[in-house]
Amino acid sequence: MKYILTGTSGFVGKEILAQALSNPLITSLLILSRRPLPNISSLDPRIKVIVLENFLSYPDALKSEFTGVKAVLWALGGSNTNPTPKGKCDEVEVQYPLTLARALIEASKTSAEHVCHVVKIRFLLISGTFSVRDQEKPLWLLKEGRKARGLAETRLLELAEKSGNFEAVVIKCGYVLKKDNVVPELLVGFSKQAIRVDELAAAMVELAVMGSGSKTIRNAELRSLGKRLLKEQMERDK
Template identity: 30%
Template sequence: MKLIIAGSTGFVGTELVRQALSLPSITSVVALSRRTTPVPSSLAPNADLSKLKSVACEDFGNYSDEVKKELSNADACIWTIALTPSRYRAVPWDEAVRICSGYAVYALETISKLSDANRPFKFVYFSGSSAVRDPAQKPLILGDYLVMRGEAENKVLKYAAGSNGKVEACILKPGLITAPGKTNIVVQALATVGRALIGLPKIDVGDLSSALLSQIVRREGFEKDTLFSEDMERIAKAA
């Protein structure tokens, strides 16, 4: 299996790359980012670095021919590129929409057409547990952002539904993603307070990545088209 991990230098992307290099069923890992993806630390003894291909992309809204060539004939793509709720206000709204939604939709439409038509192309869109697909349910806090993420979810699922089986899409809606032992005490304390105030579920980045990769290589396809933290915890235990 050829797997594209978009946002491969990020917190989640790095762990996905690290684990994917140790899975025999994944024969090629295309690490897509704006800059060169370094080799993750703490690789498992069975990790195969020959599977890793770093692809730097200057514009996620318009791939060059060289980038398209590297992304062709992929079996799956995990899209983690987005702005977090704490960072989206740092850019103009149109730019935030482009990063959180436009890039993902363009990737889905473009890469799926470059894949082998004889098998379904799998696409995972990282969203958030509080994103809403119905604008009428717009939350009071971060409302515009959460509705925008929900609209992106709708676009991804709609594209897959209209693909006549050529595309399988899954929306991942985790809450707080943690890395025990890798974050300092202050950050852990703030995360605990945040969870208590807004009720965010949490999941370890290692468990999340293990569960997601098991869904990617699953022959039966995704368990369902939307997975939450509790789903990923259950799947991780089984994996």
């Protein structure tokens, strides 16, 4: 099946790519990027990098590439530690993922005219534990980014309600640590607001491939799933 990944040059996106390439059920991977990624393109024959100058516009020629897409792993945007520049939050955090979602829905409708069975599109949006959907709620810290990500969650979930062929899954991860971070496992678990990047990536790929049954996946569930999957991988590799 075909999958779309964004943000592969970022900390989380790189790890998601590694996990995606280890999954044999992913037979095609479209990577949307602002610039060519020769090092990534050569990693695996399943990869196709699509250079997109404007994440607010998807021409018809590009939409034809979306035929058969099963899921999107959206890892593009800011975070609490690396926020989106002021004044760009709405565009990057809200409009970028929404524009792709609408393009995918439109492409799936075109496909439905020619085939009997159309794959339901699953859109996994990395947001954050501290994102806020209530746009009127007063906030003291990082309010622009937190509200923008909360608005993106709301808009994607609304889009899913209106479309029978689109599913939105909000990934409410906590503070993302390096996989070899020296923070003791006990403290990471005790905080309940942290997750190692390989745990997050493994969980996201599994949810993209197998589905979730839930519209919002929180940090504790992501950690539990990711830890189990990584343990199973280690046992298989022995």
